[in-house]
Amino acid sequence: MRPSDAPAAAAPRAGTEDAVVIDGVSKRFGAVWALRDLRARIRYGRLTGLVGPDGAGKTTLMRILTGLLAPDAGRAAVAGFDTVADKEAIPVATGYMPQRFGLYEDLSVMENLRLYARLRGMDAERNADLFAELLAFTRLAPFTQRLAGKLSGGMKQKLGLACALMARPKVLLLDEPGVGVDPVSRQDLWRMVQALTDDGMAVVWSTAYLDEAERCGSVLLLNRGELAFDGPPADLTGRLRERSFRLEGLGARRRAVLAEALDLAGVGDGVIQGAGVRVVLRAGAEAAPIRALAAREGARLAPAPARFEDAFIDLLGGGPGGTSALAEGMPPVDLASDVAVSCRNLTKRFGDFIAADNVSFEVRKGEIFGLLGPNGAGKSTTFKMLCGLLKPTRGEAHVVGLDLRRATGAAKSRLGYMAQKFSLYGLLSVRQNLEFAAGVYGLEGAARRERIGEMIAIFDLGAWLEAPPQTLPLGHKQRLALACALMHRPPVLFLDEPTSGVDPITRREFWTHINGLARKGVTVMVTTHFMDEAEYCDRVAMLYRARLIALDTPDALKRGAASAARPDPTMEDAFIRLVEAEDEAAA
Amino acid sequence: MNRVRHRRGAEIEGAAARRFDLRRLLALIRKESLQAWRDPSTLLIAFVLPAVLLFLFAYAVSLDVRRVRIGLVLESQGASAQALAAAFAATPYLDVTFARDRRELTGKIVSGALRGYVVIPQDFEHRLAEPGGRPLTQVITDGSLPNTASFVASYAQGVVQTWRAGAGPEAPRAALVLEPRYWFNAELESRRSLVPGAIAIVMTIIGTMLTALVVAREWERGTMEAVLSTPASVAEILIGKLSPYFVLGMLSTLAAAGLAIFVFQVPLRGSLPALLVLSAVFMVPALGQGLLISSLARNQFLAAQIALFSGFLPAFMLSGFLFEIDSMPVWIRAITFLVPARYFVASLKTVFLAGDIGSVFLPNLLTMAAIGLVFFLLAKRATRKSLE
Numbered sequence: 001m002r003p004s005d006a007p008a009a010a011a012p013r014a015g016t017e018d019a020v021v022i023d024g025v026s027k028r029f030g031a032v033w034a035l036r037d038l039r040a041r042i043r044y045g046r047l048t049g050l051v052g053p054d055g056a057g058k059t060t061l062m063r064i065l066t067g068l069l070a071p072d073a074g075r076a077a078v079a080g081f082d083t084v085a086d087k088e089a090i091p092v093a094t095g096y097m098p099q100r101f102g103l104y105e106d107l108s109v110m111e112n113l114r115l116y117a118r119l120r121g122m123d124a125e126r127n128a129d130l131f132a133e134l135l136a137f138t139r140l141a142p143f144t145q146r147l148a149g150k151l152s153g154g155m156k157q158k159l160g161l162a163c164a165l166m167a168r169p170k171v172l173l174l175d176e177p178g179v180g181v182d183p184v185s186r187q188d189l190w191r192m193v194q195a196l197t198d199d200g201m202a203v204v205w206s207t208a209y210l211d212e213a214e215r216c217g218s219v220l221l222l223n224r225g226e227l228a229f230d231g232p233p234a235d236l237t238g239r240l241r242e243r244s245f246r247l248e249g250l251g252a253r254r255r256a257v258l259a260e261a262l263d264l265a266g267v268g269d270g271v272i273q274g275a276g277v278r279v280v281l282r283a284g285a286e287a288a289p290i291r292a293l294a295a296r297e298g299a300r301l302a303p304a305p306a307r308f309e310d311a312f313i314d315l316l317g318g319g320p321g322g323t324s325a326l327a328e329g330m331p332p333v334d335l336a337s338d339v340a341v342s343c344r345n346l347t348k349r350f351g352d353f354i355a356a357d358n359v360s361f362e363v364r365k366g367e368i369f370g371l372l373g374p375n376g377a378g379k380s381t382t383f384k385m386l387c388g389l390l391k392p393t394r395g396e397a398h399v400v401g402l403d404l405r406r407a408t409g410a411a412k413s414r415l416g417y418m419a420q421k422f423s424l425y426g427l428l429s430v431r432q433n434l435e436f437a438a439g440v441y442g443l444e445g446a447a448r449r450e451r452i453g454e455m456i457a458i459f460d461l462g463a464w465l466e467a468p469p470q471t472l473p474l475g476h477k478q479r480l481a482l483a484c485a486l487m488h489r490p491p492v493l494f495l496d497e498p499t500s501g502v503d504p505i506t507r508r509e510f511w512t513h514i515n516g517l518a519r520k521g522v523t524v525m526v527t528t529h530f531m532d533e534a535e536y537c538d539r540v541a542m543l544y545r546a547r548l549i550a551l552d553t554p555d556a557l558k559r560g561a562a563s564a565a566r567p568d569p570t571m572e573d574a575f576i577r578l579v580e581a582e583d584e585a586a587a
Numbered sequence: 588m589n590r591v592r593h594r595r596g597a598e599i600e601g602a603a604a605r606r607f608d609l610r611r612l613l614a615l616i617r618k619e620s621l622q623a624w625r626d627p628s629t630l631l632i633a634f635v636l637p638a639v640l641l642f643l644f645a646y647a648v649s650l651d652v653r654r655v656r657i658g659l660v661l662e663s664q665g666a667s668a669q670a671l672a673a674a675f676a677a678t679p680y681l682d683v684t685f686a687r688d689r690r691e692l693t694g695k696i697v698s699g700a701l702r703g704y705v706v707i708p709q710d711f712e713h714r715l716a717e718p719g720g721r722p723l724t725q726v727i728t729d730g731s732l733p734n735t736a737s738f739v740a741s742y743a744q745g746v747v748q749t750w751r752a753g754a755g756p757e758a759p760r761a762a763l764v765l766e767p768r769y770w771f772n773a774e775l776e777s778r779r780s781l782v783p784g785a786i787a788i789v790m791t792i793i794g795t796m797l798t799a800l801v802v803a804r805e806w807e808r809g810t811m812e813a814v815l816s817t818p819a820s821v822a823e824i825l826i827g828k829l830s831p832y833f834v835l836g837m838l839s840t841l842a843a844a845g846l847a848i849f850v851f852q853v854p855l856r857g858s859l860p861a862l863l864v865l866s867a868v869f870m871v872p873a874l875g876q877g878l879l880i881s882s883l884a885r886n887q888f889l890a891a892q893i894a895l896f897s898g899f900l901p902a903f904m905l906s907g908f909l910f911e912i913d914s915m916p917v918w919i920r921a922i923t924f925l926v927p928a929r930y931f932v933a934s935l936k937t938v939f940l941a942g943d944i945g946s947v948f949l950p951n952l953l954t955m956a957a958i959g960l961v962f963f964l965l966a967k968r969a970t971r972k973s974l975e
């Protein structure tokens with residue numbers, strides 16, 4: 001898209017250099033500080049990322065900037081208007097897209113556009129050129145009569161953007177526009193936003209995906225309501241230069257090497273990346289120990305470009321160690337068969353709609369197997385059929401050799417399941433949740449007390465035992481959910497979006513446990529929309545439009561997407577490539 | 588091009604600066620109407636549910652007592668006793684089972700097969716001959732259904748008195764004969780007072796429940812946040828939200844009144860304009876309550892629950908629609924003064940059964956409007972603090 005295609009932004013008010021000025025803003029809800037003495041400036045003509053994990057204060061800041069919330073202390077100005085004193089002027093100068101786009105699902109695309117146009121004092125008839133411009137810009141012209149509720153996530157997002165752009169705002173505020181949108185549409189949105197900033201608009205893009213930060217011109221990194229970093233993302237990743245390495249060609253040894261590397265004193269952070277391991281050294285640490293480890297394993301140690309997420313973890317003082325106390329205490333899994341999970345021609349229909357179409361694969365014992373795909377691709381449906389929560393329309397599924405259709409109960413007692421959003425019992429305390437999980441899997445007496453005590457110790461839940469789960473920080477909620485799913489030491493573990501919204505350090509810790517479990521022979525099935533998390537998997541199944549479009553190791557999938565222009569593609573690139581190929585084949 | 592854009596910019600700033608803009612309001616009303624029209628549950632609640640309710644109250648629910656099953660124990664064999672028994676058998680309001688011994692009937696009372704029995708004692712002829720003094724018959728009733736029990740008691744006495752006045756030759760002539768007349772509802776048909784009352788229930792459902800649901804839905808789906816971030820003011824958003832449901836409520840009232848008058852034969856002794864004015868004013872507290880609930884709950888499930896308990900149930904039980912307010916304990920009677928439906932039900936009964944009586948309408952209208960104003964002020968406050 002050429003910059004000139006974008007609707008022109010109104011020129012900034014004379015004499016104001018900054019689009020947004022945040023001056024000592026604080027906001028608290030009850031005892032919790034959502035924002036604490038925040039100071040920052042946002043410039044025109046630039047894409048500024050408002051980045052941080054869930055609960056960092058991103059949405060609160062967005063709402064303060066749009067005048068929907070008043071700060072408890074400090075002041076904020078947008079396009080030269082104070083968000084409290086000149087509250088009436090804010091909606092004219094800004095366009096705001098709240099989470100979930102703020103669209104009326106039972107109105108058509110055109111009706112939504114007209115509504116927002118009139119609310120901003122414009123008329124579709126008199127401003128036909130503007131409508132045509134916006135429809136061309138968002139490529140929504142063919143869908144004007146469609147109800148907004150029937151649009152895909154990506155199209156909803158574009159419509160939300162068009163509604164927010166209606167008044168040619170000087171400042172555009174987008175609250176988590178990337179959530180629930182497939183990578184291809186997200187790519188589209190980046191291009192559109194680029195065109196807008198080239199025309200002088202200030203765009204603020206809030207996100208919990210740290211990898212999105214790398215695309216922003218400038219970043220405000222929030223952590224627990226405080227500003228952790230302010231500046232171009234390269235400034236932050238630049239701090240890791242000379243400290244970021246990749247150990248290549250480790251193959252099946254990579255999990256053990258990662259655990260060992262993370263336990264080295266000088267290593268602050270590390271993740272699995274395909275067949276290798278990426279490590280980040282602490283500031284000022286010697287590279288000798290990691291060199292020694294590489295030499296012993298016969299791996300090549302190469303400098304690697306730092307990622308924003310690594311830099312964030314480094315900023316917070318590094319991630320957790322590599323040893324999982326949970327896995328240490330567990331006996332190795334003993335299975336009769338080498339195949340832990342298998343399915344053949346798995347199909348599920350809901351009326352006319354096919355949610356899963358002829359899905360077949362086998363998962364070996366001790367494997368970490370990922371299911372990837374955009375929202376609505378059939379990940380959750382496939383997943384639910386594999387753990388006996390949903391009856392397939394056709395085809396069969398086996399877990400540890402048990403047919404899920406005939407021996408559902410027996411199969412379920414052999415698997416652990418951690419549902420999306422962690423689904424804990426809100427009216428029970430943390431201890432009662434653990435006791436319930438132990439009871440429901442038939443643990444009794446001393447064994448039960450011992451196992452619960454072990455979980456409390458490993459996951460550090462001692463301080464929270466009498467609290468209701470919803471008062472726990474997200475990371476602790478995740479730990480509790482994992483403890484409940486593992487109470488009966490199942491040989492197969494199902495994790496449905498286990499790390500959504502969780503901060504990166506807790507995610508590292510979570511994967512340390514999962515790696516440890518896999519090394520003990522536990523088979524792990526996982527769905528995720530964090531593309532970089534797919535790197536932890538031994539093999540990845542990509543689902544798109546209910547069908548399995550690819551199944552291979554992360555490295556092989558990435559290799560398939562490599563081109564002259566992009567010699568070292570990411571998982572996201574690989575995914576986009578595969579989806580585009582699939583769409584071309586369908587067309 | 589540049590100049591056009593500039594001019595448009597100035598225009599936009601002008602319109603946005605205005606706190607109240609008719610075009611914005613119309614856009615919001617149009618949006619709300621489209622949504623209401625496309626949502627099948629809206630039309631279901633506005634038109635199908637009221638019709639079902641009215642049919643239920645007109646045909647299925649009846650507070651009238653007809654053909655109550657009672658027993659008659661005939662211990663005396665005398666001619667007068669036989670004649671009295673025949674009088675019992677002849678009345679259309681009772682369904683009489685005859686017996687010689689009261690023990691035959693006790694079991695049937697316990698099982699609920701009979702609602703009571705009348706005993707004509709052995710010495711009936713003797714008592715009849717006595718001048719005044721001892722009662723003639725004994726009446727036993729099932730106290731677990733108090734209404735029916737008192738009906739059985741008073742009706743049994745009535746039969747005896749009538750028989751004595753007419754047929755008993757040697758009975759002393761009563762000095763006075765009481766001939767009751769019931770005003771406004773001469774046949775005491777419960778339908779005639781239930782159907783107008785049901786209109787109040789229907790309006791409460793539309794005004795309070797539906798409004799609470801649709802506003803809560805906007806909060807739940809995040810559209811309220813998006814609209815609040817446009818130049819539209821809170822007043823515009825709220826008026827835009829409510830006017831379609833006001834119109835819907837009035838249409839529904841008209842339909843319900845039509846059903847009442849033409850299908851259920853309830854007379855409309857007052858005028859149609861009076862009925863419409865009453866309904867329109869009742870919509871003020873009903874909508875205000877719905878708005879207040881949704882700005883407090885902001886979640887459809889919770890809003891529906893609160894609307895049920897604070898709107899629908901009081902309108903049902905404390906408005907005088909089903910249960911007479913005068914027979915409630917004092918402290919419950921005190922609560923009914925806060926229920927807007929109370930004033931509406933009283934007015935509706937008047938306009939349907941009595942006529943246009945200003946002295947009844949005026950205080951009711953004023954009270955409903957006042958309660959409505961309080962709800963609106965509270966709701967406005969709760970919405971302005973919007974996202975806190």
